[in-house]
Amino acid sequence: MTDALRLALVRGLHTAIYLVMAGAVFVVLYAGITGAHGPWLWVAAGLVAVECLVFAASGMKCPLTAVAVRYGATRTAPHDTYLPERFTRLTFRIFTPLIVLGALLVVGRAVWFGWAPA
Secondary structure (H helix, E strand, O other), X not given: OOHHHHHHHHHHHHHHHHHHHHHHHHHHHHXXXXXOOOHHHHHHHHHHHHHHHHHHHOOOOOHHXXXXXXXXXXXXXXXXXXXXXXXXXXXXXXXXXXXXXXXXXXXXXXXXXXXXXX
């Protein structure tokens, strides 16, 4: 398998993970704002928690970015996902407050209303 094909696979996987994780963050935030909850909330919250642990364990850098660079990704060419760089470069600034807010709202509602995993 060539490095170009490996890079394409890493970028595809990374794009899919990025979109799923962005969706999970918004699910948690939605649940915190509206009070909606069910098994889907706990799955989304678990995904967000795992993602936070992966980032923390990797020095607040995505480990897939390093893999993409190993196979030839550069800042001047399509980088580590198939998403536009102007969109992904703000990931931490946008998603960190959303994760914190969503988690605080969900925990607050869970404590206040006595939610339990469904």
